[in-house]
Amino acid sequence: MRWRLDAGTTETLLRAAVAAPSIHNTQPWRFHIHDGVIDVRTDPARRLRVVDRDHRAMLLSVGAAVFNLRLAMALDGWLPVLRPFPADGLTVARIEPGRSGAPGPGLRALGTALFRRHTNRGPYARAVVPARVIDELRAAAAAEGAELTVLDRVRREALLTLTAAADAAQRRDPAYRRELATWTAGGPGRRDGIPAELTGPRDVHGWLPARDFGLLSADPGRPAAVFEPHPQLVVLSSRADGRTARVRAGQAMQRVLLSATVRGLAAQPMTQALEIPRLRRAIADPADPWAPQMILRIGYGMPVPASPRRDLSEVVVAAGAPTTAV
Numbered sequence: 304m305r306w307r308l309d310a311g312t313t314e315t316l317l318r319a320a321v322a323a324p325s326i327h328n329t330q331p332w333r334f335h336i337h338d339g340v341i342d343v344r345t346d347p348a349r350r351l352r353v354v355d356r357d358h359r360a361m362l363l364s365v366g367a368a369v370f371n372l373r374l375a376m377a378l379d380g381w382l383p384v385l386r387p388f389p390a391d392g393l394t395v396a397r398i399e400p401g402r403s404g405a406p407g408p409g410l411r412a413l414g415t416a417l418f419r420r421h422t423n424r425g426p427y428a429r430a431v432v433p434a435r436v437i438d439e440l441r442a443a444a445a446a447e448g449a450e451l452t453v454l455d456r457v458r459r460e461a462l463l464t465l466t467a468a469a470d471a472a473q474r475r476d477p478a479y480r481r482e483l484a485t486w487t488a489g490g491p492g493r494r495d496g497i498p499a500e501l502t503g504p505r506d507v508h509g510w511l512p513a514r515d516f517g518l519l520s521a522d523p524g525r526p527a528a529v530f531e532p533h534p535q536l537v538v539l540s541s542r543a544d545g546r547t548a549r550v551r552a553g554q555a556m557q558r559v560l561l562s563a564t565v566r567g568l569a570a571q572p573m574t575q576a577l578e579i580p581r582l583r584r585a586i587a588d589p590a591d592p593w594a595p596q597m598i599l600r601i602g603y604g605m606p607v608p609a610s611p612r613r614d615l616s617e618v619v620v621a622a623g624a625p626t627t628a629v
């Protein structure tokens with residue numbers, strides 16, 4: 304039996320791909336379907352010039368979409384195969400259906416989380432994540448070539464201090480504020496960025512140095528909440544730090560996030576310290592070759608709504624479109 308990429312299958316695969324998380328919900332991806340393969344590309348026009356100078360967050364975001372696409376293909380009964388792709392500065396993965404086969408229970412479970420995973424910016428319960436769940440998250444990262452480190456008390460406090468320093472520096476930076484304003488402006492019919500209802504409650508005690516997407520909109524109706532005083536943080540690292548390594552790290556991040564969702568965990572990236580090179584170097588252990596790519600706060604939270612996505616017609620590359628980066 305041969306794989307057929309009819310309209311229904313295309314829609315199923317792309318809907319899964321675009322459900323991926325992306326920095327500031329920029330959705331910096333494009334998909335080119337041709338000759339029985341799907342090319343996943345970055346959309347450089349959607350890269351954040353201030354917080355993502357080195358393109359890392361964009362590559363992680365697109366990597367997450369690659370993972371979802373692979374997963375959706377497997378759920379459709381085809382083993383996804385990653386193929387060599389053109390070095391055109393845009394394409395980050397070429398995915399082809401390999402042999403047919405039913406997905407195992409692990410992948411089927413991840414599939415149930417595809418559209419239930421949402422970034423959760425609310426307070427989490429003061430409950431410890433059990434060791435067996437942490438082990439599953441570690442295994443999810445390892446399955447994609449990454450390492451997940453659970454921080455002990457000392458390292459957690461150190462990372463929270465660095466994150467608070469990064470957050471304060473970003474808040475003071477007019478360019479950061481302009482960029483944040485662009486992606487939190489909302490507006491009727493807008494299908495990207497972070498709408499006001501997803502900024503999460505205000506942190507009454509200021510315990511958690513999370514990025515405040517409500518920073519520029521003094522909303523008097525925004526609820527306030529007490530956040531957990533000792534957030535549980537995990538750091539995802541990759542062995543290398545080039546373009547390919549970052550796309551792989553994005554796939555690992557997404558596998559971890561979906562595995563967390565399967566276990567009923569909430570998660571929120573907290574990446575400010577990774578966006579300032581000096582602080583990112585401080586997080587990396589000089590004696591350790593692994594490069595930090597993602598910081599996640601995990602725990603048990605109340606359900607949150609989904610964030611918007613653009614129409615698929617906006618992310619599909621039309622036949623004959625230019626293939627080189629501008």
Ligand SMILES: Cc1cc2nc3c(=O)[nH]c(=O)nc-3n(C[C@H](O)[C@H](O)[C@H](O)COP(=O)(O)O)c2cc1C
Pocket residue numbers: 322323324325326327328329359360361363364420421422423424496497513514571572573574575609610
């Ligand atoms: C590389 C990267 C960095 C992110 N950094 C943050 C962050 O610092 N704070 C935050 O609340 N969310 C962060 N996010 C989550 C995005 O804002 C979120 O994925 C996006 O708004 C889409 O929402 P969803 O995850 O609910 O689908 C990050 C996501 C990615 C992929």
